[in-house]
Amino acid sequence: MKTPSSLNHLVDALRVLPGVGPKSAQRMAYHLLQRDQPGAAALAHALADALARLQHCQRCNTFTEQDLCELCSDPSRDAHQLCVVEMPADLLRMEQTLAFKGYYFVLMGRLSPLDGIGPSDIHFDKLLARAQDGIVEEVILSTNFTVEGEATAHYLAELLRAQGLKVSRIARGLPSGGELEHVDSSTLAQALIERRSL
Amino acid sequence: MKTPSSLNHLVDALRVLPGVGPKSAQRMAYHLLQRDQPGAAALAHALADALARLQHCQRCNTFTEQDLCELCSDPSRDAHQLCVVEMPADLLRMEQTLAFKGYYFVLMGRLSPLDGIGPSDIHFDKLLARAQDGIVEEVILSTNFTVEGEATAHYLAELLRAQGLKVSRIARGLPSGGELEHVDSSTLAQALIERRSL
Numbered sequence: 002m003k004t005p006s007s008l009n010h011l012v013d014a015l016r017v018l019p020g021v022g023p024k025s026a027q028r029m030a031y032h033l034l035q036r037d038q039p040g041a042a043a044l045a046h047a048l049a050d051a052l053a054r055l056q057h058c059q060r061c062n063t064f065t066e067q068d069l070c071e072l073c074s075d076p077s078r079d080a081h082q083l084c085v086v087e088m089p090a091d092l093l094r095m096e097q098t099l100a101f102k103g104y105y106f107v108l109m110g111r112l113s114p115l116d117g118i119g120p121s122d123i124h125f126d127k128l129l130a131r132a133q134d135g136i137v138e139e140v141i142l143s144t145n146f147t148v149e150g151e152a153t154a155h156y157l158a159e160l161l162r163a164q165g166l167k168v169s170r171i172a173r174g175l176p177s178g179g180e181l182e183h184v185d186s187s188t189l190a191q192a193l194i195e196r197r198s199l
Numbered sequence: 200m201k202t203p204s205s206l207n208h209l210v211d212a213l214r215v216l217p218g219v220g221p222k223s224a225q226r227m228a229y230h231l232l233q234r235d236q237p238g239a240a241a242l243a244h245a246l247a248d249a250l251a252r253l254q255h256c257q258r259c260n261t262f263t264e265q266d267l268c269e270l271c272s273d274p275s276r277d278a279h280q281l282c283v284v285e286m287p288a289d290l291l292r293m294e295q296t297l298a299f300k301g302y303y304f305v306l307m308g309r310l311s312p313l314d315g316i317g318p319s320d321i322h323f324d325k326l327l328a329r330a331q332d333g334i335v336e337e338v339i340l341s342t343n344f345t346v347e348g349e350a351t352a353h354y355l356a357e358l359l360r361a362q363g364l365k366v367s368r369i370a371r372g373l374p375s376g377g378e379l380e381h382v383d384s385s386t387l388a389q390a391l392i393e394r395r396s397l
Contacts, residue, residue: 014244018242019230031286045243066204088229
């Protein structure tokens with residue numbers, strides 16, 4: 002008794018999704034075929050459509066359907082500041098604050114030697130070229146405060162400083178409304194070190 | 200700043216997968232677009248291909264690319280015994296034992312009122328028609344020993360007995376090599392109740 006080849010292929014193909022092993026790939030395949038064929042067809046179409054239409058913005062490297070993304074096409078922003086984030090979701094989150102008016106660069110990842118992700122995988126050359134347009138004065142490193150995000154920030158800071166650029170890092174500290182009692186020691190220690198004079 | 204529509208559609212489409220919420224859908228979309236475009240293309244193709252080619256076997260209800268699956272097309276099996284399982288994976292598992300020579304019926308699920316899955320969703324009518332072919336003598340209920348699997352077995356047993364069919368259930372008990380010390384009480388109690396005379 003052999004499983005039909007198209008079913009085997011589907012189960013194998015689902016394993017390209019991060020975090021999906023053989024068992025959950027099989028469960029997903031059965032679910033799609035058994036309970037949600039319209040959803041499966043929509044997924045196939047959305048995948049093909051996204052692959053065909055999405056590209057990286059030539060300036061900021063985020064996903065866009067044009068050569069330049071909407072934000073990079075906006076001439077009203079402050080071209081002296083360039084904010085570096087890991088992922089497009091971080092860019093959106095930053096925009097929601099309404100606190101930054103410059104442009105962005107999206108690394109599409111972070112340095113992660115354990116996952117085999119080195120400098121060439123996260124577009125450092127493109128960032129260097131972008132930051133050296135003669136207009137950018139300050140690069141604000143806004144990668145996450147994870148081990149990988151911190152390493153990425155340190156690596157980038159050295160590279161960018163060597164080009165004579167002013168480099169800064171968003172602050173680490175207590176969150177708004179945060180209480181000393183409930184914050185972790187590492188954050189509190191860093192908030193103490195990075196205290197501001199009033 | 201808006202996310203490109205084809206990216207939004209892909210994130211939404213990925214949520215048809217069981218257990219995938221908005222966050223992991225976004226992570227999957229970025230992963231596919233950023234790190235595995237060939238895998239994404241293969242997935243789109245495998246989905247479309249599986250949807251186009253797979254159907255339910257007219258006799259046993261499992262997935263097949265023909266009208267009848269390989270196993271139902273095999274005339275050398277014992278047509279007096281019909282083994283009912285929940286999913287195609289259970290059928291394969293059963294076949295690996297080499298202990299059953301009859302035919303199968305695959306419910307493609309189990310009764311699960313909480314998930315809105317009732318008798319009509321798991322092909323009871325098709326099973327009844329299959330079991331009443333005049334040749335099947337015994338229906339062996341091999342659904343899982345979970346709450347849903349047990350409920351399904353009990354429901355099916357009543358339906359099938361009402362048609363004059365002999366109905367049996369695979370045994371619950373200690374696994375081969377199992378030690379009393381390490382088996383859970385429910386299994387041990389059931390093994391005691393279902394003891395066999397020697």
